[in-house]
Amino acid sequence: MTEDSSGKKTKPARRRQGPRRSEASRLAILEATREELVRSGWRKFSVDSVARNARASKQTIYRWWPATGSMCVEAAIGLIPSVTASTSSDTAARIAALIQPFETGTRNGNAHAVLRGALMAAGDEKAAGESWRNWMKSNIRAPLRLILAEMAAKQTIRRDYDIDEAVNLLISPAWHNLIVMRAPLKDGFAREQADRLLKALAP
Amino acid sequence: MTEDSSGKKTKPARRRQGPRRSEASRLAILEATREELVRSGWRKFSVDSVARNARASKQTIYRWWPATGSMCVEAAIGLIPSVTASTSSDTAARIAALIQPFETGTRNGNAHAVLRGALMAAGDEKAAGESWRNWMKSNIRAPLRLILAEMAAKQTIRRDYDIDEAVNLLISPAWHNLIVMRAPLKDGFAREQADRLLKALAP
Amino acid sequence: MTEDSSGKKTKPARRRQGPRRSEASRLAILEATREELVRSGWRKFSVDSVARNARASKQTIYRWWPATGSMCVEAAIGLIPSVTASTSSDTAARIAALIQPFETGTRNGNAHAVLRGALMAAGDEKAAGESWRNWMKSNIRAPLRLILAEMAAKQTIRRDYDIDEAVNLLISPAWHNLIVMRAPLKDGFAREQADRLLKALAP
């Protein structure tokens, strides 16, 4: 008989020694990151400044975010309200609900500047880009795929659409607005894009 | 009679003394700018590096381009082939011709990286943004307005479209592709977008 | 009668609870200190590095050596062979024997670099300086005082010498050699200095 089978002596993945990551520090850094993105933008983003404002050491920042862009992406994602899956029978509304958080989120204060910075960071740094695309995949692409598959089954839209193309159509105007136009998304944006997507996918 | 002919002391925009701007230097700087955008991207774009590689002095760069972003926009515009106004009766083709240069231009070497950098610069710096929007206005918006007006008159598309919205629809997928996806535009991109725009504008 | 015998509840300097100081750790730290002094010198001496190489925690080091310099002095003293009091009738030999350990000790490996580091530490930090001067007092100054007093009584040397001045004369060339010249003491050094001291003290 092994110790494992005897039961009481089993040590299930014993925690390592020493202090754990400081949650207070993590939150302060992310908040300071948002402020710095608004103040300086992505190009002039300064890690020193974030450290100063968060009363954190640069060491701590570099320990947990080896790439600066990842920190910005994480800070931006924290601003986007979590999606509430709509079960409405109005499919356009269900699609709009997916990107509604962007519309809503970017209208609070300078949140659009934070998102713009994070998008640029995702474009500049490989790791940040992956973080961002992963988030998009689970929060936009996957739910959208479900909705569209359902509609295709009912023959409400054509069957040969490309899911990535559909995502692109749905959100690229938002990025254009945020990055090139440097502005929040206007009221009704989400619904408008949803309608446009459905029109483009009409059989 | 003009003032010029009236008096011998009039100086009709007399040229200043001393040597004129060096064209060789200007071209070398723009070329080095493109290389630097490919090598380092917009965030890490270094004026020192451009000066080194162009064998130019920093003074010369700052004299002619007070803002770094303007230099990048100018460098990128130099890569886009000049538009050849199509007189085809196929309106989709005429629209596609407008953005064809982006598709063509970004498929040569690392040109897409240069364009990405310039777009980010235009988003970051006011002066660069204006340069870029001016170029877009005369090279995309104005011709597109003519074509769409013609079509609206023939009732091929609906009449209440918004021209800025139309430009947005036409090119935002390109920017998304270049900035977020970090990739050149794929073959047939221009025609595809033109078709999609017409579909969206259908009466 | 002592207090101890009077009552059963008396705690005669009872040892504290818990484990006592780890001798293994202490030795490992002193050894790592010597290596670090050789590798990096006093100016770049790193406590982190000592902790790493001794597989000790920084906490342990700071607990027992509040000042870094004291650790270096202790490490260096450990290298100096203990003096064997000579009873020779040759007084020059008896004096030479006092500083012979420096000559002998600094000729083994990189011991001279350790001693140099410790001397600098003693010059930089008050506590380290005191440790060092205390050691010098009991190991050099006190025995030398005895020898010289004996000689003065026999009128072999003059009577009005200053003991501190004598110590200075005896060892300052050693420090000069170690610190400024960065070299071990050469063969015969101890005897030479002893002779020179006696000559200077001649009546």
Added chain:
Amino acid sequence: MTEDSSGKKTKPARRRQGPRRSEASRLAILEATREELVRSGWRKFSVDSVARNARASKQTIYRWWPATGSMCVEAAIGLIPSVTASTSSDTAARIAALIQPFETGTRNGNAHAVLRGALMAAGDEKAAGESWRNWMKSNIRAPLRLILAEMAAKQTIRRDYDIDEAVNLLISPAWHNLIVMRAPLKDGFAREQADRLLKALAP
């Protein structure tokens, strides 16, 4: 005939383009270096602090003093009054005059702390050590050699002395006093050492 021989067109080592080294900056840095050596000593000497106090950029410091120690040595040498060659017939006085500047210089304010720092720097860094030894060679060793050679010729001292040993005897008590004792040299130090050296070199 070459241009050189013709005379007037000769360009003797034409000065290079661009600005020359700033003397004001150099002096401010050396002064701040002295203050920093007094404030922090050699071990905790901070280039950042020097830059701050001298209102200079670190770049400028590292451009002209690749090694920190060299800067300290240069700063210290600037404090030592230039030696005035004595032509006295009193040879002890002539020797004392050589090291008089140390005695005089280290009694002004905290100059002894500056010299101590520079000596430690010379012990720690190769380049600084060479700078220091070069200065010593031309300012102490060379003049002393002349004086002693003269005396040896007159048979006032013995002939088989070693010049480096003589220098060592003359100044090692000074270093001991400055480094280990952390004190200025006491009044009459120079003369005392000169007398002692002559006694040691007596035939």
Added chain:
DNA sequence: TATTAATCGAGACGGTACGTCGAGTCTTTAC
């Protein structure tokens, strides 16, 4: 034909930020 004003390269300057390392303190788990 000189003078003069503007351009060019080179590069030094005071600054700010980079990403890394060490100091000294504190927290957690093991023994």
Added chain:
DNA sequence: GTAAAGACTCGACGTACCGTCTCGATTAATA
């Protein structure tokens, strides 16, 4: 209570760029 492990804030390291400046050389219109 001591030890190892290691996270924390702070500050310095030596390097790279920023945007400004000074300098000597060059070039073309003016005097």
